[in-house]
Amino acid sequence: MKRSSRVPFHAMQHLAGVAALALPLGLAAVAPTGALAADTLKIGVIAEAQAIAGASIPQAAQMAADEINAKGGIDGRKIEIVSYDNHSSSADSVRAFQRAVNEDKVNVVIASYISEVVLALEPWAARLKTPFVTPGAASNEISKSVHADYDKNKYTFHGYLTSAALALSVCDAAKELLVDQKHMKTAVIMSEDAAWTKPLDVGYEECLPKIGLKVVDHIRFSPDTTDFTPIFNKIEGSKPDVIITGISHVGVQPTVQWKNQQVPIPMFGISSQATNETFGKDTNDAAEGVLYQGVSGPNVAVTPKSVPFAENFKKRFGNYPSYAGYTSYDEVYYIADAVKRAGSVDADKMVEALEKTDWEGTIGRVQFYGKDDPFTHSIKYGKGLITGLMLQWQSGKQVAVWPKEVAKSELKFPSFIKVTAN
Amino acid sequence: MQALQILIDGFAISALYALGATGFTLIFGVSGVLNLSHGAIMVAAAVAAWAAASVLHLDTYSGALLGVAVALVVAFATYFAVVKPIQNSRRIPNEEKEIFVLTGTLLWGIMIQELIAYFFTNNAKTVLPIVEGVVDIFGVRTPRNEIFTAIVCCLVIGLLWILVNRTRTGKAVLAASMNPRGVTLLGLELTRIYVVVWAIYGILAGIAGVLLGMFLGVSSYSVGPLTASAFSIVVLGGLGSVSGSLIAAFVVGYLETVTAYLVSPAYRTIPALLLLVVVMYIRPQGLLGRR
Numbered sequence: 001m002k003r004s005s006r007v008p009f010h011a012m013q014h015l016a017g018v019a020a021l022a023l024p025l026g027l028a029a030v031a032p033t034g035a036l037a038a039d040t041l042k043i044g045v046i047a048e049a050q051a052i053a054g055a056s057i058p059q060a061a062q063m064a065a066d067e068i069n070a071k072g073g074i075d076g077r078k079i080e081i082v083s084y085d086n087h088s089s090s091a092d093s094v095r096a097f098q099r100a101v102n103e104d105k106v107n108v109v110i111a112s113y114i115s116e117v118v119l120a121l122e123p124w125a126a127r128l129k130t131p132f133v134t135p136g137a138a139s140n141e142i143s144k145s146v147h148a149d150y151d152k153n154k155y156t157f158h159g160y161l162t163s164a165a166l167a168l169s170v171c172d173a174a175k176e177l178l179v180d181q182k183h184m185k186t187a188v189i190m191s192e193d194a195a196w197t198k199p200l201d202v203g204y205e206e207c208l209p210k211i212g213l214k215v216v217d218h219i220r221f222s223p224d225t226t227d228f229t230p231i232f233n234k235i236e237g238s239k240p241d242v243i244i245t246g247i248s249h250v251g252v253q254p255t256v257q258w259k260n261q262q263v264p265i266p267m268f269g270i271s272s273q274a275t276n277e278t279f280g281k282d283t284n285d286a287a288e289g290v291l292y293q294g295v296s297g298p299n300v301a302v303t304p305k306s307v308p309f310a311e312n313f314k315k316r317f318g319n320y321p322s323y324a325g326y327t328s329y330d331e332v333y334y335i336a337d338a339v340k341r342a343g344s345v346d347a348d349k350m351v352e353a354l355e356k357t358d359w360e361g362t363i364g365r366v367q368f369y370g371k372d373d374p375f376t377h378s379i380k381y382g383k384g385l386i387t388g389l390m391l392q393w394q395s396g397k398q399v400a401v402w403p404k405e406v407a408k409s410e411l412k413f414p415s416f417i418k419v420t421a422n
Numbered sequence: 423m424q425a426l427q428i429l430i431d432g433f434a435i436s437a438l439y440a441l442g443a444t445g446f447t448l449i450f451g452v453s454g455v456l457n458l459s460h461g462a463i464m465v466a467a468a469v470a471a472w473a474a475a476s477v478l479h480l481d482t483y484s485g486a487l488l489g490v491a492v493a494l495v496v497a498f499a500t501y502f503a504v505v506k507p508i509q510n511s512r513r514i515p516n517e518e519k520e521i522f523v524l525t526g527t528l529l530w531g532i533m534i535q536e537l538i539a540y541f542f543t544n545n546a547k548t549v550l551p552i553v554e555g556v557v558d559i560f561g562v563r564t565p566r567n568e569i570f571t572a573i574v575c576c577l578v579i580g581l582l583w584i585l586v587n588r589t590r591t592g593k594a595v596l597a598a599s600m601n602p603r604g605v606t607l608l609g610l611e612l613t614r615i616y617v618v619v620w621a622i623y624g625i626l627a628g629i630a631g632v633l634l635g636m637f638l639g640v641s642s643y644s645v646g647p648l649t650a651s652a653f654s655i656v657v658l659g660g661l662g663s664v665s666g667s668l669i670a671a672f673v674v675g676y677l678e679t680v681t682a683y684l685v686s687p688a689y690r691t692i693p694a695l696l697l698l699v700v701v702m703y704i705r706p707q708g709l710l711g712r713r
Contacts, residue, residue, distance in 0.1 A: 050540065051543060222688040225688070252545055252546040253638065257639075261565055282548075286548070
């Protein structure tokens with residue numbers, strides 16, 4: 001079911017003077033044309049199939065669809081998933097979106113964990129009047145645009161926490177784990193330069209001092225960075241107790257270099273790649289001790305659905321899903337639920353039904369903020385809804401350490417880390 | 423303190439650049455081929471070494487050896503499947519062969535890149551270091567692996583120097599780079615010399631790739647930047663001049679490191695590229711070019 005679109009010609013951008021040639025190199029397999037559109041719900045899934053965080057998106061969506069179909073579909077209506085690999089490119093995603101709607105006639109689209117991609121797709125959801133949910137992008141701008149021009153942008157739903165909410169979740173966890181338990185006082189924010197980290201950093205700057213962590217430095221770096229030595233060097237120079245991270249496009253390299261250089265400061269925050277179980281292998285277990293925010297995780301019963309999903313996913317695909325796998329799985333379910341309630345796959349009726357979503361998924365209870373909230377169509381953050389978790393890589397496994405209702409272990413660090421103890 | 427840090431980090435990265443660029447320039451010097459799949463071959467080596475450890479569960483040494491072996495195989499494939507057919511073709515006019523080789527190797531590189539992304543994802547992979555831990559050098563905490571990288575690079579470059587200047591095969595290679603027709607008149611077969619050079623190249627690129635995988639990590643996205651960096655180092659040093667490339671590698675390595683530490687890691691590559699532009703204006707043949 002995989003369709004490949006044109007490969008972006010990014011490889012040789014530094015090479016002036018060489019003739020630019022682009023070649024579609026897709027390993028294409030054309031999907032069989034299935035049942036009639038009238039009795040199926042066609043969901044287009046556009047994702048970064050080759051990236052750690054994105055790979056789980058189409059897998060989890062397919063799994064949810066198979067489960068629903070096995071139980072007879074939505075009142076007899078089958079779900080068909082059509083996947084597109086966007087090669088982490090906005091241009092490829094827009095082409096995929098157009099193709100999904102115009103040629104493959106999908107009714108709704110689930111797409112991407114990258115904010116830049118989602119922001120590029122949002123106007124297309126409006127133009128093509130196609131409901132669209134993102135399982136993993138975080139930028140505040142996604143739902144702010146829905147609020148600013150509701151009639152036009154109402155087709156977009158933000159199925160993951162906004163950067164503002166992510167910052168809050170990290171601060172809530174840091175208060176208990178780092179300030180109360182470990183008596184930490186200072187932090188350096190280390191984030192990649194991308195659309196989603198701008199509001200995240202604003203959130204960090206605001207909430208960290210409030211919980212008692214003084215921000216002594218703030219480093220933003222290019223997502224192309226390969227050598228993190230100078231960055232860690234600069235961070236160490238300002239002697240913080242903890243590094244608060246905002247990384248998603250990068251992950252393996254800073255983590256491995258952090259370990260190889262034995263940077264004695266723990267890392268805590270958002271690290272999207274660390275949410276996928278494959279991260280342990282990708283870093284040769286350098287991930288040991290890394291703390292990351294998640295919406296769910298292996299062996300964490302956020303809801304009764306979380307653990308069975310994670311286990312079945314692992315059984316089918318060989319690894320536990322990334323954070324965007326959980327959200328993508330839930331999305332197929334609550335889209336199906338909305339279609340069931342609307343009794344139709346008409347776009348406007350689906351939007352109306354999606355707005356009334358109240359679905360207990362794998363990440364908590366999903367409801368969307370309304371038209372009058374500043375983050376219209378973003379999932380609600382808070383107790384009883386979705387709060388997020390803090391997990392840590394311990395002995396090669398992802399272990400929940402916060403909140404205490406689901407915590408399985410205390411904080412544990414490799415020997416090179418100096419934690420300011422009690 | 424920071425000066426020492428720059429000195430140490432800069433040396434390791436420069437030595438690695440030097441190793442990567444040496445093979446690249448050697449091939450150009452001997453056979454006039456600009457191999458734009460260079461970055462892809464380095465990445466293939468690093469990914470193979472990673473896969474050996476993570477997928478096949480081999481130990482670090484075997485993994486590193488497998489990485490180098492894969493680079494050797496891919497280098498031969500590049501020569502026999504892409505470069506040689508173009509060079510031997512009767513349908514491509516001689517004056518256009520260079521551009522055909524450029525395009526051919528470029529596309530070959532993109533194919534390797536996409537295959538790696540398809541099978542191993544486009545996320546960064548890192549190779550488990552052969553030596554772990556850190557040592558304190560006058561207050562600078564240096565990973566042992568960084569020192570190991572620098573030593574291996576210097577050793578390999580030293581061995582290459584001995585091979586080229588002190589052995590019969592090496593002398594034939596050197597002669598071929600100076601006067602290919604003269605070599606054939608002496609009864610040496612040029613094709614055999616090319617095979618030797620591609621073998622040397624494959625091993626050098628493989629070692630550089632595996633070491634880079636241990637030092638910083640690589641992903642399929644590294645293919646373009648790695649080719650570009652080898653290309654700029656070689657142009658800066660003078661196309662085909664091995665010693666020029668060595669000097670240029672250290673100039674670029676230190677310029678990048680100084681920029682990363684004193685200005686910002688985000689601007690790391692910019693001064694080196696500006697220098698390249700300046701050199702192109704005032705000394706187009708490069709630092710030690712022969713033209």
